[in-house]
Amino acid sequence: MSEETKYDGHFAVEGGNFRNAGQVSSRIKNILKDLGCDSDMVRRAAIVTYEAEINIVSYARKGLIHLRAKPDSVRIEISDEGPGIADIELAMQEGYSTASPIVREMGFGAGMGLANMKRFSDNFSITSRVNEGTQVVMQIDQVH
Numbered sequence: 077m078s079e080e081t082k083y084d085g086h087f088a089v090e091g092g093n094f095r096n097a098g099q100v101s102s103r104i105k106n107i108l109k110d111l112g113c114d115s116d117m118v119r120r121a122a123i124v125t126y127e128a129e130i131n132i133v134s135y136a137r138k139g140l141i142h143l144r145a146k147p148d149s150v151r152i153e154i155s156d157e158g159p160g161i162a163d164i165e166l167a168m169q170e171g172y173s174t175a176s177p178i179v180r181e182m183g184f185g186a187g188m189g190l191a192n193m194k195r196f197s198d199n200f201s202i203t204s205r206v207n208e209g210t211q212v213v214m215q216i217d218q219v220h
């Protein structure tokens with residue numbers, strides 16, 4: 077761990093497990109709060125992590141969320157094994173969703189997840205390979 081890294085760890089997310097959905101993002105929120113991170117940074121990190129976690133649960137077989145916190149920025153890396161995304165530009169569009177009826181019944185599938193992950197990040201990148209999986213890297217910086 078580099079000297080200025082305050083936290084470095086990863087969390088597993090199980091595809092299809094809606095019962096536990098949201099647990100990782102709430103743990104991450106608490107870790108960042110306990111580190112004394114700026115509250116706006118904590119809020120944005122919690123939002124993007126929640127959306128990433130829900131996407132793994134909804135679409136992938138399994139995934140990992142890697143959190144690295146520095147004094148004035150948070151880096152969140154998501155990687156999953158799953159169907160991947162064939163058309164990323166389309167998937168990024170607000171309102172676009174392939175969520176199943178079951179997923180929608182649970183209140184997910186508004187098609188805002190990826191768009192919000194980008195909106196609340198200062199740096200966002202996504203890569204994906206069909207039938208392999210998807211990776212998202214997000215950085216959130218402290219404003220002041």
Ligand SMILES: Nc1ncnc2c1ncn2[C@@H]1O[C@H](COP(=O)(O)OP(=O)(O)O)[C@@H](O)[C@H]1O
Nearest residue numbers: 131135160167173174175185186187188189190
């Ligand atoms: N990790 C993922 N693996 C495969 N497909 C995904 C993944 N994340 C998102 N997608 C695809 O991108 C679409 C848009 O995702 P998102 O913006 O989070 O909205 P929603 O999850 O509400 O559909 C999803 O409906 C799905 O088709």
Ligand SMILES: [Mg+2]
Nearest residue numbers: 130131189190
């Ligand atoms: Mg989503």
